[in-house]
Amino acid sequence: MSYDKIEVPEQGEKITLKDGSEDELEIPDNPIIPIIYGDGVGSDVGPAAQKVLDAAADATGREINWMRIYAGESAREMYDENLPDETVEAIKEHRVAIKGPLTTPVGAGFRSLNVALRQTLDLYANVRPTYYLDGVPSPVKAPEEMDMVTFRENTEDVYAGIEWEAGTEEVEQVRDFIEDEMGFDSTIHEGPVGIGIKPITEKGSKRLVREAIDYALEQGRDKVTLVHKGNIMKFTEGQFSEWGMEVADEEYPDDEVFAAPDSLWEEQDDIDIPEGAIMVEERLADAMLQWMQLRTDEFDVLAMPNLNGDYLSDSAGAQIGGLGIAPGGNFGKGRMLAEPVHGSAPKRANQDMANPSALILSGRLMFDYMGWDDAADLVRDAVEETISSGKVTYDLERQLEDAEKLATSEYAEEVIDNIEKLS
Numbered sequence: 001m002s003y004d005k006i007e008v009p010e011q012g013e014k015i016t017l018k019d020g021s022e023d024e025l026e027i028p029d030n031p032i033i034p035i036i037y038g039d040g041v042g043s044d045v046g047p048a049a050q051k052v053l054d055a056a057a058d059a060t061g062r063e064i065n066w067m068r069i070y071a072g073e074s075a076r077e078m079y080d081e082n083l084p085d086e087t088v089e090a091i092k093e094h095r096v097a098i099k100g101p102l103t104t105p106v107g108a109g110f111r112s113l114n115v116a117l118r119q120t121l122d123l124y125a126n127v128r129p130t131y132y133l134d135g136v137p138s139p140v141k142a143p144e145e146m147d148m149v150t151f152r153e154n155t156e157d158v159y160a161g162i163e164w165e166a167g168t169e170e171v172e173q174v175r176d177f178i179e180d181e182m183g184f185d186s187t188i189h190e191g192p193v194g195i196g197i198k199p200i201t202e203k204g205s206k207r208l209v210r211e212a213i214d215y216a217l218e219q220g221r222d223k224v225t226l227v228h229k230g231n232i233m234k235f236t237e238g239q240f241s242e243w244g245m246e247v248a249d250e251e252y253p254d255d256e257v258f259a260a261p262d263s264l265w266e267e268q269d270d271i272d273i274p275e276g277a278i279m280v281e282e283r284l285a286d287a288m289l290q291w292m293q294l295r296t297d298e299f300d301v302l303a304m305p306n307l308n309g310d311y312l313s314d315s316a317g318a319q320i321g322g323l324g325i326a327p328g329g330n331f332g333k334g335r336m337l338a339e340p341v342h343g344s345a346p347k348r349a350n351q352d353m354a355n356p357s358a359l360i361l362s363g364r365l366m367f368d369y370m371g372w373d374d375a376a377d378l379v380r381d382a383v384e385e386t387i388s389s390g391k392v393t394y395d396l397e398r399q400l401e402d403a404e405k406l407a408t409s410e411y412a413e414e415v416i417d418n419i420e421k422l423s
């Protein structure tokens with residue numbers, strides 16, 4: 001496809017689907033990869049991460065041909081809109097892309113660009129690996145016990161955005177429907193009300209849980225925990241868990257995946273599972289927030305509806321050092337968009353200050369998805385080596401004794417030096 005304002009690199013090949021497959025990719029050694037630097041600190045961490053990922057690709061005999069694409073402020077300047085069609089098309093066409101943070105303008109009528117991108121591209125699983133890197137300051141006593149991957153449903157639940165504002169005609173119509181037609185006649189208090197709808201579908205739940213189980217099998221993990229609030233929201237969150245258990249029970253042999261639907265109230269040691277199988281268990285979201293801190297090493301892969309995933313993954317991220325280093329990615333069928341957990345941190349923007357580790361490690365996740373395991377490991381090890389030698393950006397430096405504070409660009413150079421040393 002030809003683009004209006006996007007410059008396609010002269011060199012490089014496109015990542016494509018393997019013949020006859022819906023989701024397996026053919027990855028050339030010189031792929032074209034679209035990149036959105038993003039708003040705010042994106043203009044600092046974007047170029048820094050790009051250089052580090054180039055160095056890891058180079059050290060493992062490959063070459064990335066970057067293709068700048070635009071969303072947010074840079075798109076408004078060039079296209080006069082937040083999310084141009086050709087940005088979405090470029091990601092669809094090239095299948096694997098990476099982005100920095102995008103600011104969500106506050107006020108009526110603005111939808112989150114991140115939500116729009118995830119929904120338009122049907123990137124249904126938001127995946128956040130949460131692991132500890134040596135040397136990172138953490139608020140908990142044993143941060144190294146955390147090695148967990150969260151799968152958060154990315155297209156429904158509160159992300160559906162179905163809600164009505166207090167004081168509008170529409171919200172009163174919905175109230176009348178709920179009270180008069182659906183029989184909840186004395187449930188909503190009188191006076192102004194805001195109402196939202198939380199759709200959880202069989203399709204959305206099952207494909208997310210399937211993705212989490214497949215990941216656990218591929219990565220040799222022991223357990224998938226379905227995290228929900230089904231004791232209160234039986235027909236949405238509870239149903240998510242039932243559908244998830246159906247996937248575990250019906251789509252995999254018992255000696256590979258063992259569904260434990262009665263696990264909610266049981267100690268895990270009391271559950272008898274076939275030797276070598278991974279267990280799919282369920283836990284309530286509120287208890288889970290507690291256990292993640294008290295029994296960190298018991299958890300492995302978590303699969304959750306959207307809002308639980310939002311809370312739990314941020315909280316898990318805090319245990320291993322916070323937003324400056326927390327990576328993530330959005331996965332759909334045969335495509336992925338890597339992005340850090342953090343936002344655009346406008347106060348720190350354009351000062352060569354922000355920590356690029358989260359975006360760099362999101363690139364590591366992208367390399368994993370591409371099957372570039374050696375480059376992925378190199379990125380992780382080089383970031384860890386840099387941080388554990390006490391060379392860090394401001395956010396970590398202020399929490400450490402005797403650390404050296406580096407600018408974003410200096411830190412990236414240090415990571416690149418370590419890539420060269422370790423390769």
Ligand code: NAD
Nearest residue numbers: 100101102103104114323324341342343344345354355395
């Ligand atoms: P934020 O993540 O931008 O910032 C929260 C705190 O973390 C700030 O104190 C900031 O200084 C710090 N921080 C974040 N990233 C950092 C980094 N790389 N290095 C060092 N410190 C870092 O969250 P916010 O302030 O709630 O949101 C700001 C904007 O970002 C909002 O418009 C929000 O909608 C948007 N946002 C975007 C994404 C995304 O693009 N996926 C995610 C979250 C928030």
